Amino acid sequence: MEHARVLRGVAGVAGFLAAAEIVGATGLIDDRFLPRMSTILRGAAELLVDQEFLADARASLAAWGLGLLLTVAVAVPAGLALGALPPVERAVRPLIEFLRPIPSVAIIPLAILLFSDNLHLRVAVVVYAASWPIVINTIYALRDVDPLAKETLRSFGFGPVSVLLRVALPSAAPFIATGIRVAAGTAVILVISAELLAGGAEGIGIYITEAASGNRMDLMLGAALWAGLFGVLSNTALVAVERRLFRWHDVRTGAAR
Amino acid sequence: MLEITDLVHSYGSHRVLDGVSIRAAEGELVCVVGPSGCGKSTLLRSVAGLIRPTGGRVLIGGQPVDRIPDNLAVVFQDYSRSLYPWMTAANNVALPLRRRGLDRRRRREAAMAALDQVGLADAAAKYPWEMSGGMQQRVSIARALAYRPSLLLMDEPFGSVDAQTREDLEDLVLRVCAHHGMTTLLITHDIDESVYVGDRVIVLTRSPARVAADLPVDLGESRDQIATRQLDAFVRLRAEVGRLVRGGSPTSTVLEKQ
Ligand SMILES: Nc1ncnc2c1ncn2[C@@H]1O[C@H](COP(=O)(O)OP(=O)(O)OP(=O)(O)O)[C@@H](O)[C@H]1O
Ligand SMILES: [Mg+2]
Numbered sequence: 001m002e003h004a005r006v007l008r009g010v011a012g013v014a015g016f017l018a019a020a021e022i023v024g025a026t027g028l029i030d031d032r033f034l035p036r037m038s039t040i041l042r043g044a045a046e047l048l049v050d051q052e053f054l055a056d057a058r059a060s061l062a063a064w065g066l067g068l069l070l071t072v073a074v075a076v077p078a079g080l081a082l083g084a085l086p087p088v089e090r091a092v093r094p095l096i097e098f099l100r101p102i103p104s105v106a107i108i109p110l111a112i113l114l115f116s117d118n119l120h121l122r123v124a125v126v127v128y129a130a131s132w133p134i135v136i137n138t139i140y141a142l143r144d145v146d147p148l149a150k151e152t153l154r155s156f157g158f159g160p161v162s163v164l165l166r167v168a169l170p171s172a173a174p175f176i177a178t179g180i181r182v183a184a185g186t187a188v189i190l191v192i193s194a195e196l197l198a199g200g201a202e203g204i205g206i207y208i209t210e211a212a213s214g215n216r217m218d219l220m221l222g223a224a225l226w227a228g229l230f231g232v233l234s235n236t237a238l239v240a241v242e243r244r245l246f247r248w249h250d251v252r253t254g255a256a257r
Numbered sequence: 258m259l260e261i262t263d264l265v266h267s268y269g270s271h272r273v274l275d276g277v278s279i280r281a282a283e284g285e286l287v288c289v290v291g292p293s294g295c296g297k298s299t300l301l302r303s304v305a306g307l308i309r310p311t312g313g314r315v316l317i318g319g320q321p322v323d324r325i326p327d328n329l330a331v332v333f334q335d336y337s338r339s340l341y342p343w344m345t346a347a348n349n350v351a352l353p354l355r356r357r358g359l360d361r362r363r364r365r366e367a368a369m370a371a372l373d374q375v376g377l378a379d380a381a382a383k384y385p386w387e388m389s390g391g392m393q394q395r396v397s398i399a400r401a402l403a404y405r406p407s408l409l410l411m412d413e414p415f416g417s418v419d420a421q422t423r424e425d426l427e428d429l430v431l432r433v434c435a436h437h438g439m440t441t442l443l444i445t446h447d448i449d450e451s452v453y454v455g456d457r458v459i460v461l462t463r464s465p466a467r468v469a470a471d472l473p474v475d476l477g478e479s480r481d482q483i484a485t486r487q488l489d490a491f492v493r494l495r496a497e498v499g500r501l502v503r504g505g506s507p508t509s510t511v512l513e514k515q
Contacts, residue, residue: 151307152339155331156353156404166352170343248342251386 017041035218043218044225052207053223059202060227063119064191067126071183075131076176079138083172084164089139096135104129104190108197118200122191129190130183137179141172174242174249181238188231258283258318258440259304259408265312266299273299274310275465281457284438286431288451290502291461297444298334300466301410304442305331317408330406332414334444336397340385346372347381350400357404371403372396374429376422391418398426402433409434409441415450424482427454431480448498452491453480460501469501 017037023029024036031039047053082089108125115121145168153163195205204227211220243250259281266274273296281287291297303310304317306325315322330353333339340349350368359367372381375395385393394417401409411430415423431454434441445451451458452474460469474494476485485491 146338148333148335148338149341152331152333153353154325155305155307155329157325157327157329157356158353167341170341173343246343248384248386251342 032215033217035221039218040221040225043216044222047219047222047226053204053219056202056204056207056223057226060191060195060204061230063122063203064126064187066119067123067191068130068180068184068187070123071127071130071134071187072180074127075134075179075183076138078131079135079176079179080142080164080169082135083139083142084160084168100132100136104186105193105197108190108194111194112198118195118198118203121198121200122194122203125194126187126190130186133182133186134176134179137175137182138172141175142168145171174246177238177242177246181235181242184234184238185231188227188234192227258285259287259442260316261300261304261313262316263313264300264303264310264315266296266303266308266310272465274303274313275467276313277461277466277468279442279459279468279471281440281442283440284435285456286434286441286443286454287457287459288455289442289444289459289461290446290448290451290498291466292463292502293446295461295464296466297461298412300461301331301412301442301444304408305329305410326408328407330401330404330409332397332401332409332411334412334416336394336414336417337385337390339397340393342385345382345384346377346388346396346399349385349396350403353400353404367403368399371399374402374433375399375426391422394418395422395426398430402430405437406439409439411441411443413444413446415445415447423450428480428482430454435478448495448502449486452476452494452498453482453485458494458498460498463504470498472498 020037024031024034024038035043082092104125107128111121111125111128115124149167149171150163153167158166191203192205192208195203196209199209200206204223208220208223211217211223259279261277261279264274264277265272277296277300279287279289289297289300299308302308304315304322306322306329317326320326341352344352347365347368350371351364354364354367357364369378369381372378375398377392377395377399380388380392380396383392385396388396394414398411398414401411414430415426418426427450430441430443433439443451443454445454453476455474458470458472458474460472461467462469472494476488476490476494
């Protein structure tokens, strides 16, 4: 099952690359603007030994990791508080409804004004943008906790905080984890967008800007390719972690194992 | 110990309990039987402080139940929803024991002993979703018994197990409740069971529930699955409860209180 799926995925990607290469070879597209697929792939491979690129990648990775860590530390407690205290949630809801639809990238100019340090800037926009999926998932997951599961612990004399931490939190955990996974993807986008818009000394976004101004489309797209691949791999890793940790949830909801 | 007086409850305009009064002395095991949907679970939830009844009063040890009473354990009718799927059977049983101030090792020991009593010693490391319905039901019984509450509420606790296991569990509950002096309210729709297990049998009417009869069970302290069920007194009482559950009126041959 799992193997067949991976195989199909690989076949799809290979098919796309081959088609892109063929279109490029026909000369339909000016390869000064869009290099041939084989050129992009060669550029991407070159980047692996390019010290400058590697340093940039590490800097972006650090901003991503730090941002995501901080996001989880802020968003999970915030979601728990809002989910556990409906009056507070009702009070904050209009604000959430107003802020959430604003494209997160649009707040980057504001962040540029607020932060002089580039790492702080990137971490701040990540925390702002990536918190939403976690907060929202946590609120809804807490609302859906089986009341009987909570009543059981209450009937044994446990107080509201114990019930929250021992029943509501574990019940909601699979949904919170999904929120974190979505947040991880959002964070990749925001880190690179912030680097593109705010500039700075280090980061994949900086590398992309420089490659573009040096007319190295192959390196520019190669760097973008690595960023995309990182997004896919981190997502896959998080799915694997979820499957391991929340087997009880998959079994109950009848999801494929 | 437990005094339920004129309990009334309505869900919206739908009256479910219509003036139910039940008393249970310290250490007494009172069975409540009644037709399906008559309001037995509602009665139990009111006693557990999980719903606020529309009217009437529940006293436990003289204290009104305005929140969840101390020292209570409940075996819910929906046992599978009341077990935690992220915990093994042993941890499910051990969790409430935190309230008893036991350390980890003692909690584990108590949980293992309780699982052993319900015949699940081998399943301690299994998760609820790896178990059959009957096994899950036994885990939730083990959890309640291990807690050693002063008031034990059980809502059709033996519904999903086979006949043999059911008899064993009936005897287990009898033994544990007597040994620890737990006051117990056991809801069942099994007439034989109510007479076999109970010190008293309360028969409820169809919805909205009222107490149709409150029958003392004079079968002595020790009961035996074979011998007790053959006693004349058992057979007579069972017939009487059966008639009452079907809506008959009390006969004079059985002393009726209330
Ligand atoms: N939360 C609720 N909201 C509205 N109506 C309810 C609720 N819970 C129970 N009822 C209704 O109250 C009546 C009594 O329900 P209850 O669960 O107390 O019956 P029961 O005697 O335990 O039934 P059973 O033997 O099937 O378990 C039923 O008609 C049911 O539909
Ligand atoms: Mg019921």
